[in-house]
Amino acid sequence: xxxxxxxxxxxxxxxxxxxxxxxxxxxxxxxxxxxxxxxxxxxxxxxxxxxxxxxxxxxxxxxxxxxxxxxxxxxxxxxxxxxxxxxxxxxxxxxxxxxxxxxxxxxxxxxxxxxxxxxxxxxxxxxxxxxxxxxxxxxxxxxxxxxxxxxxxxxxxxxxxxxxxxxxxxxxxxxxxxxxxxxxxxxxxxxxxxxxxxxxxxxxxxxxxxxxxxxxxxxxxxxxxxxxxxxxxxxxxxxxxxxxxxxxxxxxxxxxxxxxxxxxxxxxxxxxxxxxxxxxxxxxxxxxxxxxxxx
Amino acid sequence: xxxxxxxxxxxxxxxxxxxxxxxxxxxxxxxxxxxxxxxxxxxxxxxxxxxxxxxxxxxxxxxxxxxxxxxxxxxxxxxxxxxxxxxxxxxxxxxxxxxxxxxxxxxxxxxxxxxxxxxxxxxxxxxxxxxxxxxxxxxxxxxxxxxxxxxxxxxxxxxxxxxxxxxxxxxxxxxxxxxxxxxxxxxxxxxxxxxxxxxxxxxxxxxxxxxxxxxxxxxxxxxxxxxxxxxxxxxxxxxxxxxxxxxxxxxxxxxxxxxxxxxxxxxxxxxxxxxxxxxxxxxxxxxxxxxxxxxxxxxxxxxx
Numbered sequence: 001x002x003x004x005x006x007x008x009x010x011x012x013x014x015x016x017x018x019x020x021x022x023x024x025x026x027x028x029x030x031x032x033x034x035x036x037x038x039x040x041x042x043x044x045x046x047x048x049x050x051x052x053x054x055x056x057x058x059x060x061x062x063x064x065x066x067x068x069x070x071x072x073x074x075x076x077x078x079x080x081x082x083x084x085x086x087x088x089x090x091x092x093x094x095x096x097x098x099x100x101x102x103x104x105x106x107x108x109x110x111x112x113x114x115x116x117x118x119x120x121x122x123x124x125x126x127x128x129x130x131x132x133x134x135x136x137x138x139x140x141x142x143x144x145x146x147x148x149x150x151x152x153x154x155x156x157x158x159x160x161x162x163x164x165x166x167x168x169x170x171x172x173x174x175x176x177x178x179x180x181x182x183x184x185x186x187x188x189x190x191x192x193x194x195x196x197x198x199x200x201x202x203x204x205x206x207x208x209x210x211x212x213x214x215x216x217x218x219x220x221x222x223x224x225x226x227x228x229x230x231x232x233x234x235x236x237x238x239x240x241x242x243x244x245x246x247x248x249x250x251x252x253x254x255x256x257x258x259x260x261x262x263x264x265x266x267x268x269x270x271x272x273x274x275x276x277x278x279x280x281x282x283x284x285x286x287x288x289x290x291x292x293x294x295x
Numbered sequence: 296x297x298x299x300x301x302x303x304x305x306x307x308x309x310x311x312x313x314x315x316x317x318x319x320x321x322x323x324x325x326x327x328x329x330x331x332x333x334x335x336x337x338x339x340x341x342x343x344x345x346x347x348x349x350x351x352x353x354x355x356x357x358x359x360x361x362x363x364x365x366x367x368x369x370x371x372x373x374x375x376x377x378x379x380x381x382x383x384x385x386x387x388x389x390x391x392x393x394x395x396x397x398x399x400x401x402x403x404x405x406x407x408x409x410x411x412x413x414x415x416x417x418x419x420x421x422x423x424x425x426x427x428x429x430x431x432x433x434x435x436x437x438x439x440x441x442x443x444x445x446x447x448x449x450x451x452x453x454x455x456x457x458x459x460x461x462x463x464x465x466x467x468x469x470x471x472x473x474x475x476x477x478x479x480x481x482x483x484x485x486x487x488x489x490x491x492x493x494x495x496x497x498x499x500x501x502x503x504x505x506x507x508x509x510x511x512x513x514x515x516x517x518x519x520x521x522x523x524x525x526x527x528x529x530x531x532x533x534x535x536x537x538x539x540x541x542x543x544x545x546x547x548x549x550x551x552x553x554x555x556x557x558x559x560x561x562x563x564x565x566x567x568x569x570x571x572x573x574x575x576x577x578x579x580x581x582x583x584x585x586x587x588x589x590x591x592x593x594x595x596x597x598x599x
Contacts, residue, residue: 023400024402027400027402028402031402031404031408034397035408038411038415038469039414040430041423041426041427041430041469042415042418042426044426044430045422045423045426048429057435059435061436061440063437106322109319110319110321110322113314113316113319114319117311117312117314117315118311118312118315119312120312122315128326129322134521134522134525135330136525136528136529136573138550139337139570139574139577140329140333140334140337141333141570142563142566142570143332144329145557147333163329166321166324166325166328166329167321167322167325197311197314197318222417225420226418226420228420228421228532228535229532232535244420244421244422244532247425248421248535251425262425263425263429266426270418270422273418274417274418277410278410281410284413
């Protein structure tokens with residue numbers, strides 16, 4: 001390298017443009033490998049789903065299968081004794097949709113009350129909302145189990161489908177935060193027009209809160225679709241089970257697991273969540289960001 | 296407080312109050328039936344020898360608790376729970392903060408990276424837990440293959456009692472999505488003038504991070520930590536799908552110990568005692584955090 005060239009390099013490095021390029025490169029050097037790591041589990045799942053069984057156990061593992069076996073998908077879906085994935089998917093879908101609607105209705109009402117209505121005892125109630133956000137529901141499961149057993153709800157979808165109609169603290173909190181940002185003047189104007197709270201909620205708050213409600217619907221979809229603890233506990237009969245519970249039964253039933261078939265079904269199970277995530281990303285990110293904001 | 300209750304209020308205010316309670320009624324019923332009731336129910340049941348049928352249920356005082364105190368497996372599961380909680384909170388928060396800082400840079404493609412980093416959180420569940428069993432496979436898994444390529448002999452991961460807890464913590468690093476987004480929003484809320492002022496004072500990268508970013512971010516960081524502790528106590532899916540508390544008892548955490556006692560050994564009285572202890576530990580930890588938090592969390596407008 002000639003002296004002149006070296007001098008140029010130094011000057012380049014010192015220049016703002018050069019520093020900017022260096023900074024870009026360093027950032028990407030961190031961002032990119034992490035991104036690869038983060039999609040890896042997903043890639044392993046899809047690639048295993050497409051391999052024949054003998055290739056699954058080959059070393060070194062390859063992400064791109066030598067032979068692609070699409071047949072794994074129908075085989076996995078139908079080929080497993082008493083587990084019928086069509087039924088499981090249907091069950092999951094039914095419970096998930098019910099729970100989204102239940103959550104949205106009950107939480108919208110409560111959030112409106114907490115954001116816009118004055119009442120004695122309101123602060124205590126809201127403190128309880130916050131406190132229950134920190135309550136691990138799994139620890140309350142024994143008395144709940146007793147309750148639902150006594151009601152004869154075991155092996156029905158009711159223990160999973162009824163509670164969502166009674167609010168979810170995290171959603172109430174998020175929606176309340178959003179409702180607080182709706183200008184007071186709009187409410188006052190509606191009141192002058194003689195609108196009651198039900199009408200204000202229906203005609204002002206809900207239309208203005210579509211993005212927030214969409215966020216909650218997405219959260220609820222993902223949470224319920226992936227939900228495992230409750231379904232595992234309350235659903236024993238194969239025809240009642242949800243997708244995650246069906247999937248687990250694939251595991252080692254005969255001592256060895258058909259990994260390729262299991263991964264094929266797992267891939268199908270993940271697709272709805274993935275689609276919702278991709279198309280609802282904007283809402284998603286905004287929604288979570290709000291949860292950390294001091295209320 | 297009391298005076299506010301006694302003070303007479305106007306009819307319109309009373310009407311508003313009625314609407315308020317009407318609107319929160321579903322939540323209120325849920326609170327009583329699904330939260331408050333079960334908390335007390337758990338406490339009550341923990342003093343009984345209840346096994347399967349509620350009809351042969353006797354009051355046994357503190358028997359269940361003394362059984363637990365004398366059970367080595369119980370203490371192991373307390374230790375494992377705390378181990379995983381500390382690991383997840385410390386590494387998880389640090390990692391989420393690192394990702395948030397990276398995503399806060401002005402480089403192209405940020406929305407793409409944000410989506411990719413969030414992806415594993417969305418797909419968390421049984422399907423992905425099953426994949427991780429395969430990833431952790433010591434002989435054929437992609438993780439140890441990757442390590443071999445850079446000349447490291449990979450450990451046996453979830454298949455050894457020494458490595459199972461670090462493995463679970465490592466896996467949880469992939470679900471830091473929500474924390475990352477919350478911290479990112481916090482970072483974006485820090486006024487630029489503060490950084491400019493720090494630069495004028497001659498602060499370098501570390502100085503700016505230490506004296507501007509950390510204090511300004513501390514309320515959000517606090518929120519993330521409190522939520523992470525609660526979340527780590529709820530690690531059930533991975534344990535059930537991947538380890539079932541093993542090898543041995545090395546990944547037996549309280550929630551799994553509770554599940555085993557309640558629904559496998561059908562000792563529901565004992566399980567209720569475990570649930571109640573879990574509660575107390577969580578409440579104590581949360582209380583402690585609020586206490587310590589007062590010292591390190593900086594709220595704007597509060598002064599110091």
